Amino acid sequence: MHELDQDTVPEIQRTNLGMVVLMLKSLGINDLIGFDFLDPPPGDTLIRALDLLYALGAFNDRGELTKMGRRMAEFPMDPALSKSILASEKYNCTEEVRLRCCFCCCPVADDFVCPLAGSYDRFDAFGIWFSLLSTETEEARR
Numbered sequence: 001m002h003e004l005d006q007d008t009v010p011e012i013q014r015t016n017l018g019m020v021v022l023m024l025k026s027l028g029i030n031d032l033i034g035f036d037f038l039d040p041p042p043g044d045t046l047i048r049a050l051d052l053l054y055a056l057g058a059f060n061d062r063g064e065l066t067k068m069g070r071r072m073a074e075f076p077m078d079p080a081l082s083k084s085i086l087a088s089e090k091y092n093c094t095e096e097v098r099l100r101c102c103f104c105c106c107p108v109a110d111d112f113v114c115p116l117a118g119s120y121d122r123f124d125a126f127g128i129w130f131s132l133l134s135t136e137t138e139e140a141r142r
Contacts, residue, residue, distance in 0.1 A: 010039035017049040018079045026073035
């Protein structure tokens with residue numbers, strides 16, 4: 001028979017640390033290995049977070065926070081999503097990307113229930129909302 005562990009593994013030891021590492025670096029904490037975590041995460045998890053942030057342009061090759069990294073740290077979301085919002089400025093699609101990021105961050109159940117129309121998952125709801133928004137925008141341009 002399978003049994004549960006006596007103690008639950010702390011969340012910091014089983015999650016993506018990209019947001020934590022970015023926040024610590026933005027606060028001026030550079031020694032992440034020596035930082036006094038209550039429950040220290042595994043070293044490979046920190047390395048993966050640093051690699052991700054370097055790939056996203058949040059850190060330079062010396063491990064210092066870049067201007068992009070500072071801007072990314074201002075968003076209370078996963079660094080990949082904050083980078084996509086910042087990159088969307090270049091392509092004039094910030095509203096659409098921001099909305100998609102909101103749906104990705106949405107911690108509620110996957111289904112939305114509308115009394116008149118039934119049940120939809122969040123991507124169906126997004127598609128319906130976006131088509132209505134596009135129609136309104138098109139009518140406003142006329």
